[in-house]
Amino acid sequence: MTTVILEVRTPDDVMADFANAWKTAQPQQDARIGFATPELLWKVLTARRWQLLKALCSAGPVSIREAARLVGRDVKAVHGDVVALRNAGVLQSAASGRIVFPFDAVKVEFLLRAA
Numbered sequence: 001m002t003t004v005i006l007e008v009r010t011p012d013d014v015m016a017d018f019a020n021a022w023k024t025a026q027p028q029q030d031a032r033i034g035f036a037t038p039e040l041l042w043k044v045l046t047a048r049r050w051q052l053l054k055a056l057c058s059a060g061p062v063s064i065r066e067a068a069r070l071v072g073r074d075v076k077a078v079h080g081d082v083v084a085l086r087n088a089g090v091l092q093s094a095a096s097g098r099i100v101f102p103f104d105a106v107k108v109e110f111l112l113r114a115a
Contacts, residue, residue: 002031004090004103008041008110009034031103033089038110044088045108048073049081053090053106061098 014034035041048071055070056062062070068078082099085091094100 002103003105003107004031004033005107005109006033006035006041006045006090007108008036008038011036030107038112041108041110044084044090046081048077049085052078052081053085053101056091056099056101057104057106059101061094061096061100063098067099 017032035044051071052067056067059067059070064079064082065075067082068075071078082091086093086099090101090106092100092102
C-alpha cells in the first residue's frame with residue numbers, strides 16, 4: 001500500500017532526510033509532502049479538498065467533471081481544488097488528461113506544542 005504523508009516540516013528537516021537518503025541510497029517507504037507551517041497545510045487541505053480526496057481515493061483516473069459528480073459540487077469549484085492539490089503534489093494528471101490520486105492512503109502529521 002502506498003501512503004502519502006502530508007506533514008509540517010522545516011526546510012532543514014527535509015534537506016536532512018534528502019541527504020540521508022542520498023548517502024544510504026535507501027528510498028523512504030512512503031511519499032512525503034511537506035508544508036512549512038500548519039496554516040499552509042490547512043490552506044491547501046481544506047474540508048472540501050479532503051472530501052474530494054476521499055472520493056478519488058478508490059476512483060482511478062477520472063475527469064474533473066466526473067470528480068465533481070462524485071462529490072456533488074460545481075465543476076468550476078472542483079477544478080480550482082484539483083489545481084491546488086495538483087500544485088501541492090497530492091494529485092497527478094494521467095496521460096489521458098484525467099486526474100489521478102496515485103496513493104492508497106493519506107496520513108496527515110503535525111505537532112502542536114505550547115509556546
